[in-house]
Amino acid sequence: MRNLRRWMPIFDWGRSYTRATLGADLLAALIVAIMLIPQGLAYAMLAGMPPEAGLYASILPLIAYALFGSSRVLAVGSVAVISLMTASAVAPVVAQGLADAVTAAAVLALMSGAMLVAMGVLRLGFVANFLSHPVISGFITASGLLIAAGQLGHILGVGGGGSTLPAVVTRLSGAGPLNAVTMMIGLGVLVFLWLARSRLKGWLMRAGAGGLMAGIIARAAPVLAIFVTIGLSLTLDLGGKGVALVGQVPAGLPGLALPGLSLALVTALAPAAFLIAVVGFVESVSVARTLAAKRRERIGPDQELIGLGAANIAAGLSGAYPVTGGFARSVVNFDAGAQTPAAGAFTALAIALAALFLAPMLAALPQAVLAATIIIAVLSLVDLPALARVWRYSRPDFAAMAATILVTLGFGVEAGIMAGVGLSILLVLWRASHPHSAVVGQVPGTEHYRNVTRHQVITNPVVLSLRVDESLWFANTGFLEDRIEALAACSPGLKHIVLMCPAVNEIDISALESLGDINRRLMDAGIRFHLSEVKGPVMDRLKCSDFLSELSGEVFLSQHEAMCRLGQLPGCGPAAGDAL
Amino acid sequence: MRNLRRWMPIFDWGRSYTRATLGADLLAALIVAIMLIPQGLAYAMLAGMPPEAGLYASILPLIAYALFGSSRVLAVGSVAVISLMTASAVAPVVAQGLADAVTAAAVLALMSGAMLVAMGVLRLGFVANFLSHPVISGFITASGLLIAAGQLGHILGVGGGGSTLPAVVTRLSGAGPLNAVTMMIGLGVLVFLWLARSRLKGWLMRAGAGGLMAGIIARAAPVLAIFVTIGLSLTLDLGGKGVALVGQVPAGLPGLALPGLSLALVTALAPAAFLIAVVGFVESVSVARTLAAKRRERIGPDQELIGLGAANIAAGLSGAYPVTGGFARSVVNFDAGAQTPAAGAFTALAIALAALFLAPMLAALPQAVLAATIIIAVLSLVDLPALARVWRYSRPDFAAMAATILVTLGFGVEAGIMAGVGLSILLVLWRASHPHSAVVGQVPGTEHYRNVTRHQVITNPVVLSLRVDESLWFANTGFLEDRIEALAACSPGLKHIVLMCPAVNEIDISALESLGDINRRLMDAGIRFHLSEVKGPVMDRLKCSDFLSELSGEVFLSQHEAMCRLGQLPGCGPAAGDAL
DSSP states (O other): HEEEEEEOOHHHHGOOOHHHHHHHHHHHHHHHHHHHHHHHHHHHHHTOOOHOOOOOOOOTTHHHHHOOSSSOOOEEEEEEHHHHHHHHHHHHHHHHTTSSSHHHHHHHHHHHHHHHHHHHHTGGGGGGSSOOHHHHHHHHHHHHHHHHHHHHHHHHSSOOOOSSSHHHHHHTTTOOOOOOOHHHHHHHHHHHHHHIIIIIIHHHHHOOOHHEEEEEEHHHHHHHHHHHHHHHHHHHTTGGGGGBOOOOOSSSOOOOOHHHOOOHHHHHHHHHHHHHHHHHHHHHHHHHHHHHHHOOOOOOHHHHHHHHHHHHHHEEEEEOOOOEEEEEHHHHHTTTOOOOOHHHHHHHHHHHHHHHEEEEEEGGOOOHHHHHHHHHHHTTTTHHHHOOOHHHOOOHHHHHHHHHHHHHHHHHHHHHHHHHHHHHHHHHHHHHHHHEEEEEOOTTSSSSSEETTOOBBBBSSSSEEEEEOOBBBBHHHHHHHHHHHHHHHTTOOOOEEEETTTTTOOOOOOHHHHHHHHHHHHHHHEEEEEEEEHHHHHHHHHHSSSHHHSSOOOSSSSSSHHHHHHHOOOTTOOHHTTTT | OOHHHHTTTTHHGGGGOOOOHHHHHHHHHHHHHHHHHHHHHHHHTTOOHHHHHHTTTTTHHHHHHHHHOSSSSSOOEOOOHHHHHHHHHHHHHHHTTOOOOHHHHHHHHHHHHHHHHHHTTTTTTTGGGGOHHHHHHHHHHHHHHHHHHHHHHHHHHHHHOOOSSHHHHHHHHOOOOHHHHHHHHHHHHHHHHIIIIIHHHHHHHHTOOOOHHHHHHHHTHHHHHHHHHHHHHHTTGGGTTTOOOOOOOSSSSOOOOOOOOHHHHHHHHHHHHHHHHHHHHHHHHHHHHHHHHHTTTTOHHHHHHHHHHHHHHHHHHHOOOOEEEOOOHHHHHHTTTTOSSSHHHHHHHHHHHHHHHHHGGGGGGGOOOOOHHHHHHHTTTTHHHHHHHHHHHHHHHHHHHHHHHHHHHHHHHHHHHHHHHHHHHHHHHHHHSSEEEEEEEEEETOOEEEEETSSOOOOOSSSSEEEEEEEOOOHHHEEEEEHHHHHHHHOOOOOEEEETTTTOOBHHHHHHHHHHHHHHHHHHOOOOOEEEEEOOHHHHHHHTTHHHHHHOOOOOOHHHHHHHHHHOOOTTTTHHHHTT
């Protein structure tokens, strides 16, 4: 049972479920469902899926996450960036004839899910740390711009899409004549949704409505737009006037089935599945963390991997496509008072009802309405001021961000995120191999030793002291060897090098062997090698090796003792001098 | 001119070249050439190349390295591990019919060379740090075992080879009857070479020979073995007795030609070329460093990349295969007194003469002699005591080493080195994302704050202090968020968290945003967030951002000040108390 609770948090919160919790969860579920239905339809269009796939993405995956996820309020389902990544991954597979789009997307979800679960079981959640914030933020901004630009065509009535900015521009500039009716509907809904998002709640509250009610009404604006435009479409026969409509949507619930797998398909989709898994996880975990902290709760990153993995496997088995936790809907869920993951399950129920009874009405819905929903939703992803903020704070971070944005816009989402990850990992490797270190000298009249380039300190031509501020391990031993080699080669009269280790918490075997090499090389060059301020646990480890017996110099408790003994510094007590 | 000197060290040492230097270089060159000729022939057999390719590998590549390399004494040429890696990379390409072995090996050298030069120009030498010592040492030990086992068949007269240990064993156990004559020659040469290596020099010196002369004679043992066995082979017609001979070797110098490239060939060889480049570089740079230090010289890792790259490009253009700096031959070169890279060029000249005049005699040489040469040479690579040494010092390092050995023996060199690199990089990522940190408390009666798990210290239920011992950046922000989240969730009465930053040398934008998130989340949970002991340069950067104005708490100069103000510690002066 304890084991079961470890993997399925439901056994934790389920035991204390009360009627009050139920009421709160039901209300939150209703509000989230109202928000999810239009978004689900819209993102399905963005992903190149049939509309029902967007609804299916918010049924079984939500229940799977409720069972396995660690956040109490995260609302999963289809989101904009993952939908775009799905479209971009599925297109070449369909073009090669490996599978149809629906099968490919389901396999993609299944693979992403399996990868997430595997990472969770192997406790590899930390791998997600290797997307730096500038890379993620640049990627999301660029994706938002790409998505918005891609939907412009739907609003103008010339058809949307395009996986890179040049492709979108080429497509728009080469498109046929605009459809005026589509444009009127598209721009009208766009303005309406924008007002509803930014102003409606304030207007309603000033008109005397309660905050909660005003919020619900404002959230319902996209649903309202759908009903009104369906009504218009049916009465004015917009389809006959050249307006692109959603078309027949089958009513009913998704069937459970393993999508058709083949080795070629799995191989072709594997890189995209991995990227979707990582991007989805990074986004989701940050939302879940922020919301959990508000109630002093915790989320476990490894449990989150399993929860999201389960949700994606459920998506793959039920005709949907990759899902993750969405920011806006989770906040809505939280604000509406959701108490437990059961709220997610109730949302799933509401959306299942919509799939059963709303679906037939959607045939007459103009695609431009969905495009407007998407544009309004993704514009909140675009954070251009972040560029200025990052530029002000750090040039290298800005370079990583700008590179990610440019590659994403120019070459598409996969290239963009891979460039970002590649840059980040290269940065990790570079940074890990360049530890902070400083040649130090004595602050006059004290026993303190500081960086010679930053302070007025006393140095000694015969003794050189180098402080390293990080643990020594294989990634930075090359740097240390280089550094000491350079110091030894540039100082002709040198007789002693003291390595000051106050911040060295660990010396791995590579570093140990490296120190041995340094010791031998310095001996060959007639220089003795000493250590100072070695921490207790590190010293204990060194005693397990031959290093100390081979060391040409000594290990000093303090740097000052080293300088007194080796450099015959003024101000050292006779005791220290005698010890020589 | 300065630019030229930067890329071609020859303009540095060439200007001070004297007649004495020339003499020293010539003597060293002769000794190294005597050593290189049998090794070149033997390693070519190991690599699956015709014997002349082994000689060619020690002609033009040596001259190219002399022009571009930064070590004054490194002797490049074919080495055992790289030869095995070449054999393993070339075999599948030949089986697929993409190219013949000689072309494939030349392309491999060309590609490795181009990659090395590119890494040098981009200053990516630090990437080689990511092969940890246990991985490299495990890989070399396993390769040595594989090579020795593979040559056993040649000694027994049943044909050698096999790229994994199971393959070698299967081959040996399924082989036909042994050839007794081959076995006698093989074992005889093996014992002779072993005695020559371990005893001969001592015997000669005891018999009154000078050290240098005794060394030269001992080094010449393999050449002697070759001449004697060729003589035996011709007089006793060993070929007719079923002894496998080297066969016709064309006399002459290598022609310069670009090997036939095709996209398919380049793609198929790219991963192997990269691995060969990295392994070759890591080995070579460590040899070069050790020898340079003996004369207080320096080698530049990025210049080494260019030197080795040039050597490999030369190998690719002159019908040879990938080369790198060899340990034994470089030590011999150094001991024999080589002063400048010109010694390498003279060695090349001597080997060119051998290729012109010695080649026709090699046809009658039994392969078993070359196999014995290889076995004696590679046994010095096998370092099994290192396993015990590493085990004693560190279990994770041992695990990495053992895994590399097992994968290399079981699945071949490419799988082995990739497993090793993968493990190493995963370890870098893991380590970079788990910075050293400690909850600290006050050492009674002092202003010092130490780790609560290691020292008897005073803590405060309202104020919690966490010290991080590394710079904050994107790789470890997830850890910090987790840690603080856990501390906040487990301490119900907590009102303040102080992050103590005495070892934080840098805060990148990801960490800055993370600190902002932590601050907001703690605020939501009713906890104020403070910093203490922030270094000057870090503080200056923070002032460029909005973080300080959003911070719910304060920035304290010292941890003690923080505790006095927030925790109303006993022993704090009234001034500090008043400041509240």
